[in-house]
Amino acid sequence: MNPLYSSLSQIKIDLESRKTDCISLVKHYLSNIEKKKHLNAFLEVYAEEALQQAALVDEKIKNKTAGRLAGMVIALKDVLCHKGHKVSSSSKILKGFTSLYSGTAIERLLNEDAIIIGRTNCDEFAMGSSNENSAYGNVKNGLDETKVPGGSSGGSAVAVQIDMCLASLGTDTGGSIRQPASFCGVIGIKPTYGRISRYGLVAYASSFDQIGSFTHSISDCSLLLEIMSGADDFDSTASSKAVETYSTKLNFNRKAKIAVFSDCINHPGIDIEIKSRTLNYIEELKSAGHEIEFIDFPYLDYLVPTYYVLTTAEASSNLSRFDGIRFGFKSENAVDLESTYKRNRSEGFGEEVKRRIMLGTFVLSAGFYDAYYTKGQKVRRLIKEKTEEILSRFDFILTPTTPTTAFGLGEKSDDPIAMYLADIFTVQAPIAGIPAITLPLFQHSNGMPYGLQLMAGSFKEAELLAFSAELMK
Amino acid sequence: MSHNDKYEAVIGLEVHVQLLTKSKAFSSDATEYGAPPNTQVSVITLGHPGTLPCYNKKALEFAVKIGLATNCSIRKENQWARKNYFYPDLPKGYQITQHTTPLCTAGFLVLKMEGYENKIGITRIHMEEDAGKSMHDQDPYFTLIDLNRAGIPLIEIVSEPDLRTADEAYTYVSEIRKIVRYLDICDGNMEEGSMRCDANVSVRLKGAEEYGQKVEVKNMNSIRNVKRAIEHEIIRQIDLIEKGERVDQDTRSFDALKGTTTSMRSKEAANDYRYFPEPDLPPIIVSEEYVQKVKSEMPSLPEQLKQKFISLGLSDYDASVLTEEKEIANYFMAVCNGTKNVKAAVNWVMGPVKSFCNEQAISISEFLIPAKTISELISMIDEGGMNFSIASQKLFPELLKNPSANPKQLAEGMNLIQQSDEGLILKYIDEALAKFPEKVAEFKGGKTGIASLFMGEVMKLSKGKADPKLTNKLLLQKLDS
Numbered sequence: 001m002n003p004l005y006s007s008l009s010q011i012k013i014d015l016e017s018r019k020t021d022c023i024s025l026v027k028h029y030l031s032n033i034e035k036k037k038h039l040n041a042f043l044e045v046y047a048e049e050a051l052q053q054a055a056l057v058d059e060k061i062k063n064k065t066a067g068r069l070a071g072m073v074i075a076l077k078d079v080l081c082h083k084g085h086k087v088s089s090s091s092k093i094l095k096g097f098t099s100l101y102s103g104t105a106i107e108r109l110l111n112e113d114a115i116i117i118g119r120t121n122c123d124e125f126a127m128g129s130s131n132e133n134s135a136y137g138n139v140k141n142g143l144d145e146t147k148v149p150g151g152s153s154g155g156s157a158v159a160v161q162i163d164m165c166l167a168s169l170g171t172d173t174g175g176s177i178r179q180p181a182s183f184c185g186v187i188g189i190k191p192t193y194g195r196i197s198r199y200g201l202v203a204y205a206s207s208f209d210q211i212g213s214f215t216h217s218i219s220d221c222s223l224l225l226e227i228m229s230g231a232d233d234f235d236s237t238a239s240s241k242a243v244e245t246y247s248t249k250l251n252f253n254r255k256a257k258i259a260v261f262s263d264c265i266n267h268p269g270i271d272i273e274i275k276s277r278t279l280n281y282i283e284e285l286k287s288a289g290h291e292i293e294f295i296d297f298p299y300l301d302y303l304v305p306t307y308y309v310l311t312t313a314e315a316s317s318n319l320s321r322f323d324g325i326r327f328g329f330k331s332e333n334a335v336d337l338e339s340t341y342k343r344n345r346s347e348g349f350g351e352e353v354k355r356r357i358m359l360g361t362f363v364l365s366a367g368f369y370d371a372y373y374t375k376g377q378k379v380r381r382l383i384k385e386k387t388e389e390i391l392s393r394f395d396f397i398l399t400p401t402t403p404t405t406a407f408g409l410g411e412k413s414d415d416p417i418a419m420y421l422a423d424i425f426t427v428q429a430p431i432a433g434i435p436a437i438t439l440p441l442f443q444h445s446n447g448m449p450y451g452l453q454l455m456a457g458s459f460k461e462a463e464l465l466a467f468s469a470e471l472m473k
Numbered sequence: 474m475s476h477n478d479k480y481e482a483v484i485g486l487e488v489h490v491q492l493l494t495k496s497k498a499f500s501s502d503a504t505e506y507g508a509p510p511n512t513q514v515s516v517i518t519l520g521h522p523g524t525l526p527c528y529n530k531k532a533l534e535f536a537v538k539i540g541l542a543t544n545c546s547i548r549k550e551n552q553w554a555r556k557n558y559f560y561p562d563l564p565k566g567y568q569i570t571q572h573t574t575p576l577c578t579a580g581f582l583v584l585k586m587e588g589y590e591n592k593i594g595i596t597r598i599h600m601e602e603d604a605g606k607s608m609h610d611q612d613p614y615f616t617l618i619d620l621n622r623a624g625i626p627l628i629e630i631v632s633e634p635d636l637r638t639a640d641e642a643y644t645y646v647s648e649i650r651k652i653v654r655y656l657d658i659c660d661g662n663m664e665e666g667s668m669r670c671d672a673n674v675s676v677r678l679k680g681a682e683e684y685g686q687k688v689e690v691k692n693m694n695s696i697r698n699v700k701r702a703i704e705h706e707i708i709r710q711i712d713l714i715e716k717g718e719r720v721d722q723d724t725r726s727f728d729a730l731k732g733t734t735t736s737m738r739s740k741e742a743a744n745d746y747r748y749f750p751e752p753d754l755p756p757i758i759v760s761e762e763y764v765q766k767v768k769s770e771m772p773s774l775p776e777q778l779k780q781k782f783i784s785l786g787l788s789d790y791d792a793s794v795l796t797e798e799k800e801i802a803n804y805f806m807a808v809c810n811g812t813k814n815v816k817a818a819v820n821w822v823m824g825p826v827k828s829f830c831n832e833q834a835i836s837i838s839e840f841l842i843p844a845k846t847i848s849e850l851i852s853m854i855d856e857g858g859m860n861f862s863i864a865s866q867k868l869f870p871e872l873l874k875n876p877s878a879n880p881k882q883l884a885e886g887m888n889l890i891q892q893s894d895e896g897l898i899l900k901y902i903d904e905a906l907a908k909f910p911e912k913v914a915e916f917k918g919g920k921t922g923i924a925s926l927f928m929g930e931v932m933k934l935s936k937g938k939a940d941p942k943l944t945n946k947l948l949l950q951k952l953d954s
Contacts, residue, residue: 087523099521200523202522317555321564322522326519361747373749
């Protein structure tokens with residue numbers, strides 16, 4: 001489905017010429033949200049507030065005092081804190097919880113006059129690859145309602161796919177932006193770890209989590225990134241490295257040097273059509289003069305296990321604060337201190353979250369710590385070093401974003417291991433901390449879109465975006 | 474107890490010290506003591522979703538100071554860790570601490586005991602955050618929680634099991650308290666909980682190589698109670714062993730009213746804290762330059778000051794007393810700045826000044842007479858304008874009423890300045906001798922002890938202001954002539 005506008009620059013032209021205004025834009029998106037309500041992409045829509053904000057921004061545009069995001073209507077994944085608004089991480093345990101503060105990235109968007117239209121559904125605590133783990137029901141893919149949108153940021157992907165907003169924010173821990181973007185046919189980026197402050201992002205796995213965006217255009221992707229990025233007093237892991245003006249550097253006027261992992265392209269789990277189309281595309285890039293080399297990546301089979309050992313360890317600790325004592329779900333069956341913890345958490349968390357808390361608690365336990373956590377850390381370092389070494393010789397690593405197109409609702413929900421393997425190509429970037437983007441370049445004969453993933457060296461977002469813009473032309 | 478010759482105690486102490494930073498360890502929340510419950514709690518202290526810690530640089534500086542003061546090596550690369558456990562006063566469900574990389578290691582303190590010294594190893598000092606406070610006795614049905622304390626920076630000082638007696642433990646904790654007060658990093662107030670101490674106690678036969686079964690004792694809210702608890706625990710364990718029973722691995726709580734310890738929980742059901750590196754905080758790099766800078770800004774420590782005072786000619790005892798508290802040592806040094814008469818400065822500070830503070834039960838920081846005024850009093854005496862007894866008994870009480878007064882002017886106003894005008898004193902002497910002619914004859918007849926009678930008369934005539942030394946000299950000259 002074609003969006004009314006596919007970039008803010010298009011909108012700005014029409015705002016300038018008074019062909020449209022922010023109120024009309026918000027009304028357009030609200031009407032799409034209403035029409036496609038059954039997709040369950042939004043958990044809450046701020047219709048009144050968005051219209052009020054639109055009126056304010058229209059006034060600012062008239063007075064020529066509007067910020068750089070004036071005219072951009074965005075949706076937030078339900079793991080991002082927005083002052084005075086609910087945030088539930090799609091979990092029963094946070095049902096009704098209102099955030100007392102706004103996360104740094106959200107504040108930076110609001111300062112530039114973005115209009116927030118609502119919060120989107122996702123897998124509970126961002127744990128999942130199909131958006132079937134939400135306490136508030138699954139999300140359907142807007143292109144085929146029998147299919148999943150991917151996850152965990154499924155609602156944010158569908159919101160952009162179906163033109164319920166111009167852009168949306170998601171979070172990516174192992175592929176939670178790029179995989180649904182691929183399944184839904186939009187652009188999704190996961191920046192370098194530390195590029196965007198995590199303050200106000202409800203943590204899943206602290207050393208992996210990053211905020212990123214869903215957009216139709218590279219220009220919007222770049223603009224959002226440059227606005228949200230940069231040092232933050234509230235996040236010591238946010239990098240103080242200077243932020244480039246990515247949106248003004250979108251010309252890639254040289255030939256790229258690209259690495260492709262042979263084992264990745266020849267992976268037994270990969271869809272045959274995705275494989276052949278990706279290989280064809282590689283040939284096209286070669287003909288365009290780019291240099292492509294097939295190389296071996298020795299740790300491919302260790303990516304998913306490393307990811308699950310380390311992320312679940314961090315998650316088991318990060319989710320300890322959800323005990324129902326100071327805020328959140330309180331079970332009626334809690335009668336004393338011990339049952340308060342047991343009942344609130346057993347009844348408040350969903351199955352997948354409990355599975356990961358148990359797994360993470362196990363890998364950190366005395367007697368197992370070295371065999372799992374310590375080893376996981378060592379393997380992570382090896383993967384990171386090897387990836388960095390490759391990216392010192394190549395500009396980019398190219399892979400399909402996902403081994404398949406969007407699968408059917410319920411198809412994998414009983415098989416967590418099959419579900420985990422949906423992340424096989426996307427977990428490398430967060431393990432190594434590097435930026436990665438998925439571009440909606442392909443259409444499968446089954447009618448569903450799928451993406452091409454590019455990874456670049458740490459803080460090489462400018463090159464990554466410029467080359468992406470080149471490929472999207 | 475005769476068992477004292479047969480058994481020996483092995484004691485290690487863990488001392489928690491709350492750091493006097495203005496804000497918390499990982500947030501900008503205030504740390505003021507005594508604020509209404511749950512008023513110094515931002516979303517970070519409350520552990521709200523999406524919040525992150527940011528470490529307090531002042532807390533690091535304080536921790537480096539205590540490390541240097543206890544002769545530790547300071548680690549360059551410091552990793553934070555999470556200690557995971559569930560408790561309602563622990564908002565995040567984990568405490569941020571240091572696990573495998575404590576900031577300070579391998580230090581020591583030398584305890585000066587009666588007749589011997591004992592060098593106590595410091596295993597480690599690490600940084601962490603405090604939990605909130607659970608109050609179980611304020612409400613008949615509920616435990617109340619105050620999270621003002623949650624997130625206040627702490628350091629934990631862990632000693633080697635080098636202590637052998639309850640007295641040594643007492644001296645060790647006193648020494649730590651003295652140091653943290655000198656460094657101005659903690660008020661050392663055990664009653665308010667800003668300093669806390671847990672003791673690991675075991676006993677073994679004297680000369681044995683192996684340690685006995687260790688028992689942890691908690692809830693000792695004064696240094697005296699640390700001593701009492703350990704004394705009790707040693708006797709309890711020896712009694713068990715003598716009766717042929719087993720000492721269980723245990724955590725025990727000290728009851729200050731009964732003077733006994735009771736079991737809190739068995740260590741067998743110990744928590745698995747699942748320590749792992751805190752992913753929300755990058756490692757802190759403590760450079761050599763930073764350590765040197767902190768070192769150069771450190772105030773003198775009690776032992777250094779004591780040696781300095783001894784080198785000024787003070788006795789070991791006087792130097793110890795004057796360095797017991799930082800404020801007294803500072804006051805003493807300030808008095809010395811205004812006079813070269815160190816002996817007099819000691820007498821004044823340890824005499825009238827300290828007595829007054831003790832009587833009023835105030836600390837010297839609340840003592841209002843400026844050190845400079847004491848120096849001036851010393852000068853007035855040395856110059857012969859006044860003697861010590863008049864200065865301390867007449868002028869000093871007036872100064873206490875009017876601490877900012879100029880002592881010389883005050884003394885003049887009170888007519889207390891000593892008379893050292895020879896002519897005037899000779900006039901008094903003449904008057905005195907004229908009053909008792911028969912006594913003068915007795916003196917000249919060899920009854921020299923009678924001189925004090927004339928002396929007393931001169932003092933009476935001069936209203937006590939005649940310079941006694943000068944008067945004595947002139948009197949004897951006159952009588953001998």
